[in-house]
Amino acid sequence: MVLLALSAFALVSPAATYAATAGPMPRAQALQLARDGVSDEVIRELKTLATRGDSTALAARIEILLSDASLEPAARERALETGTFLLGALPPERKARQVLRQISQLEPQTWVWLEEGGHRVSVPLYDPAAAARVSERAWLAREAEARFSNKLGTTAPELVDDLARASLAERSGVISAIAHAPAAQLLHSKPSILAALDQGVAVGWYAAEVAARTYDSELALAAIEHAEPREALDMLDALGDRLAPGDILPLLLHSLRSPALASHSLFVLARLAPVSPAALSQIWQELENEENGGSAAAALARLSSPEAAMRAAAVTVDPDRDDALRRRALLALCLDNGDAAQRHLQLLTQSLGDSSLGQKASQCAGR
Amino acid sequence: MRRALAVLAMLVAGMAAPAAEGACRLNGASISNPDDPSCRDAMFRYVESATTSNDEVTLGYPVPLPLDSLTPVDGFRTYESLKARHQELAVMLDTVEAVPVGQSGMGETIVAYRMGDSDRTTPLGDPEPAVLVNGTIHAREWQSPEVVTGLMEMLALRSADGGIGQYLSDNLNVVILPILNIDGFRQTQRYPERFSADPDQPRDGRMRRKNMRYDGGLVDTDLDNTADNFQGVDLNRNNEHGYGQNNSSSTDPVSLINRGPAIASEPEILALQAAAALAPAGQLRLYVDVHSFSQIYFAPLTGNSRRDELTVQLMQRMRAVTNFKYRDGRSTASGTGNDAIGTTADYFAYEYQVPSWTLELEPLNGGQDYGGTASHGHSGFILPDSEIARVRDEQAQTHLLGFYRQAGPPNVVAVEVRAASDGQVVYRAEWTGNGGRRSLQVSTNMALLPGAQYRLWIAFSKPMRWRDENGEMQPFAGQTVGADSGSARLEFPGQNVASLPLRIDRAAVWNMAPGGAPDGYHRYADDSLSVDFTLPANVAERSAQPVMLVLDNADLSGQKLDADPVTPVSWTNGHWSGFENELGEEGDIGGLDCSISFFAATDANANPPADSPSCKPAAPTSTGGGGGGALLWLLPMLAGFSFVSARPRRAT
Known part of the structure; x- marks a missing residue:
């Protein structure tokens, strides 16, 4: 009854009544205030309620905290932040939603010096509102996971539309669902996803995720074309470790034509090169490419092989080759700390003399 | 791509214990118990979402991996x-x-x-x-x-x-x-x-x-x-x-x-x-040490x-x-x-x-x-x-x-005037130097004829305007100098003739293509402008008379002209040096440039007048240090201009 009464009071006490503290303080002082015995006890209480899985009771207890003047502001924020995370792990019942909404409006009260000496700028030690927003998104993600886990891999016509409309939080839930779904099931929806991508529907992220899960080359190619660059890069990274060279190579060749993906793809090719002559050959080919040549040089340097160093040196000294190509070959030597490369570099500084290329070779040798 | 989604699925599974807390005793920026294993040996991990572990710290977004x-x-x-x-x-x-x-x-x-x-x-x-x-x-x-x-x-x-x-x-x-x-x-x-x-x-x-x-x-x-x-x-x-x-x-x-x-x-x-x-x-003029975080310039x-x-x-x-x-x-x-x-x-x-x-x-x-x-x-x-x-x-x-x-305040580097009728260059001058004082090299100085039309080309030492990716002239982000900034006019010292404003406050006058005078830029896109004018019919009625170009302009960061290009601007003891206003006073603000003058005469073969005009008053009237008071000189100048320098110039 007391709890209910307090809850009712809290409901009419807006978050704004949450008392402001004085200015910024040393971190140690703030922590001392935050970790008093009372707040330790409150946090134990919150964890007990969470362990019972009673979202409404936990929310009600957190609501009381909002206006609990007996707690130091720092201690209250610590407890609120903890409680907010705990609430996010429980089902989003009405009361829990209501309380998180309240907390998400709070301004941080406890500010600490970012640096204890010198530049005096302060940051919040706790930010219950930020934690509340994180928890609210976690609810969205869990709901999406539950909602999509049965739909993924089906040919339901609305699946693609739902995926395209998914918020970022919901995508997290979908990705979690993908991780738990059987690979074969996921591929049932492949035709509709590919068709949607062709029509410009924004489900590249989903294609990339499913490709990484199923190792499906067709989806991976589509993801390279349509996903955001970082999504495609992460997919290539994942597949690079899992697919056989013969399977990953076509994907990498495709990604070399994308300015946002090419550089990283060359590093993935360098990982394959010791066991894949085709990968090595492609790196050399890319050295001649104006856009990708620098990254190809870095990929060759990563191999740090005497053979590569010798070939790079030969290109560098060849006056019949294009100046830019010679420079890229020189770059491969510059970036290679191996003995062979360094030896060639020393020789080049002598043979190229005071030419522009020779000066660059000297700069490299000086490093 | 999980990370690229930038959103967490925190607490999706399991119960959270999100408040990882350490056992180090903080003492300002130091630690009082560095040898205490509970402090020294404690390890934590950043995670996107909280888990049941006490040694994890929730970021709420994917942990960046290089x-x-x-x-x-x-x-x-x-x-x-x-x-x-x-x-x-x-x-x-x-x-x-x-x-x-x-x-x-x-x-x-x-x-x-x-x-x-x-x-x-x-x-x-x-x-x-x-x-x-x-x-x-x-x-x-x-x-x-x-x-x-x-x-x-x-x-x-x-x-x-x-x-x-x-x-x-x-x-x-x-x-x-x-x-x-x-x-x-x-x-x-x-x-x-x-x-x-x-x-x-x-x-x-x-x-x-x-x-x-x-x-x-x-x-x-x-x-x-x-x-x-x-x-x-x-x-x-x-x-x-x-x-x-x-x-x-x-x-x-x-x-x-x-x-x-x-x-x-x-x-x-x-x-x-x-x-x-x-x-x-x-030669340093700026040092920046780049840190994070807190979004501030210390x-x-x-x-x-x-x-x-x-x-x-x-x-x-x-x-x-x-x-x-x-x-x-x-x-x-x-x-x-x-x-x-x-x-x-x-x-x-x-x-x-x-x-x-x-x-x-x-x-x-x-x-x-x-x-x-x-x-x-x-x-x-x-x-x-x-x-x-x-x-x-x-x-x-x-x-x-x-x-x-x-890199430095702008200054005028070259000026050319061409007759609209036949494109003949009637005036051409360029400031030149070799690390010390500069001098104005006038290669052509012929009479401008009253009532005739001309194209004036003025080049500055740096790009003066900014264009967006579509080539449209815009103020640089957060700045105010744009297409409608700046002014220029022709003054006719010693004559009872009103000054002639030149419409340079529009994008169209600025040159974004190479080629130099009369319509191209000098060294850099938008470092020069071209504007047409008609010399008033009532100038130089009795004898050859000077025509002074008065420029009030600023670069795209709002820095005004170095009014005296003779002395190159440099940085000395924490401030600009050689950065003058129109009165010739050194400071950090700059001012109007009046360093260029040509002449008008009814006879196309006339010789230029012996003296060149200047913005500077005949006698020092200001003790200000750093510009300002820029217009005070105008009234006496219009009433009866005092020539303060004599530099005979002859057409070549």
Whole structure:
């Protein structure tokens, strides 16, 4: 009854009544205030309620905290932040939603010096509102996971539309669902996803995720074309470790034509090169490419092989080759700390003399 | 791609215990119980979402992991990739020179990059000024190497753009030291998700701030070998000017702000000084040390009032580029010069009397600014992958403006007048010099005829206007000088003829194509303008009379003209020198340019008048120091102009 009464009071006490503290303080002082015995006890209480899985009771207890003047502001924020995370792990019942909404409006009260000496700028030690927003998104993600886990891999016509409309939080839930779904099931929806991508529907992220899960080359190619660059890069990274060279190579060749993906793809090719002559050959080919040549040089340097160093040196000294190509070959030597490369570099500084290329070779040798 | 989604599915499974808390006893920036295993050996891990573990700290967004890529990505590049990128620029471009400036404690070569053309003089023959940007002095501040590398990429990309980038390449040495604390930075990248030893004052692994040296030895790179995890020197407290002062550093080797055993004891600081010598140091006009976080410019004020004022002005112009979301953090002891704490920004502010600051990049508060958590007030060191590309671009734009401004105020470099009827050049003059005083070389000086039409072409020393990606003239971000700025007029001293305004306040007059006079730019896009005029019919009715061009213009950062191009502008003791207003007074503001005059006569073969007019009054009337009062001269001049210099000029 007391709890209910307090809850009712809290409901009419807006978050704004949450008392402001004085200015910024040393971190140690703030922590001392935050970790008093009372707040330790409150946090134990919150964890007990969470362990019972009673979202409404936990929310009600957190609501009381909002206006609990007996707690130091720092201690209250610590407890609120903890409680907010705990609430996010429980089902989003009405009361829990209501309380998180309240907390998400709070301004941080406890500010600490970012640096204890010198530049005096302060940051919040706790930010219950930020934690509340994180928890609210976690609810969205869990709901999406539950909602999509049965739909993924089906040919339901609305699946693609739902995926395209998914918020970022919901995508997290979908990705979690993908991780738990059987690979074969996921591929049932492949035709509709590919068709949607062709029509410009924004489900590249989903294609990339499913490709990484199923190792499906067709989806991976589509993801390279349509996903955001970082999504495609992460997919290539994942597949690079899992697919056989013969399977990953076509994907990498495709990604070399994308300015946002090419550089990283060359590093993935360098990982394959010791066991894949085709990968090595492609790196050399890319050295001649104006856009990708620098990254190809870095990929060759990563191999740090005497053979590569010798070939790079030969290109560098060849006056019949294009100046830019010679420079890229020189770059491969510059970036290679191996003995062979360094030896060639020393020789080049002598043979190229005071030419522009020779000066660059000297700069490299000086490093 | 889970990480790219930038959203968490936190607490999806299991119960949370999200409040990881450490056992270290904090004592300011130090720790009272560094040998206590419960503190020293504690390890934590950043995670996107909270789990049941007590040793995890929730970020609320994907934990950034460094990626191999020479080209910029939505995220953070590995040290090896960044280094390769820097060297790629240096090897491929003659405008980038890589210079080893030192060696880290662990034997890594610290490299500075000098960006700009290979000579050390401007096209006008003056010694090139310089700016110095330092990155990654604090290892965990990953925003810094990305932003500084972004500056290098921007300058390289623009070095032959025919506009502002080429102007900087020709006129400014930009020295960039992208990764100073290599050993510390590599340590953070070895453990991108892990740190020791307390979430409230995290130290080694991803959260290392200091270098890896201590007491003559080196911190081992194994995070789990905890005996030396607290060691290292804070390189930003190891500098002359404020070293050990103002209670802002410590001799305690486990302190986060351990200043090291002596001033400049650390090889990285010596490397920074060597990088400054590339400028060379005497030519420096700006120093920026790029850090994160808290979104602020910490600018030491040295008590040199002109330097301090110019620092604040420059800072304001640069802050305006991002709409003042970065804060003004000038030091509070203005005028006393007593608040230095041994930072690199202190060193350059006091030692070289140049604008100098510590730039703290985003975020303002922490990861919560992007939907994440405060994470004990430290998540700001971990900018989400999804934000860094924007920050890079914003800072590239900001520094483009700052470099442009510090390259020097604009001045008129050439003027030409052509007759509209037949295109004949009737006047042509150019300021020339060879590192000292300049002189106006007048190659053509024929009479302008009353009532006739002419095209006037005026070239400045730098691009004066900015265009967006569509070629439309716009004020540079946050600035005010745009198409409708500036004014020019012809004055007819000694004659009862009203001045003739020239309509230069419109985009159409500015030349964006090469070719020089009469319709192309001089050296850089938008460094010149072309405007038509008709000489009043009632000038020079009785004899040849001077026609004075009066220009009031500002560059795209709002810096006004150096009114006396005879004396090249340079930087001395914290302020501009040789930067005059129209009265000939040196200062930091500039003024109207009246250095160009041609003449009018009814006889096309007439000789020019013996004397040339000037804005300067016949006798000194002002004691102001730094410009201002710019229009006071107009009334006496219009009533009866006093010629103060005599420089006969003859048509060639």
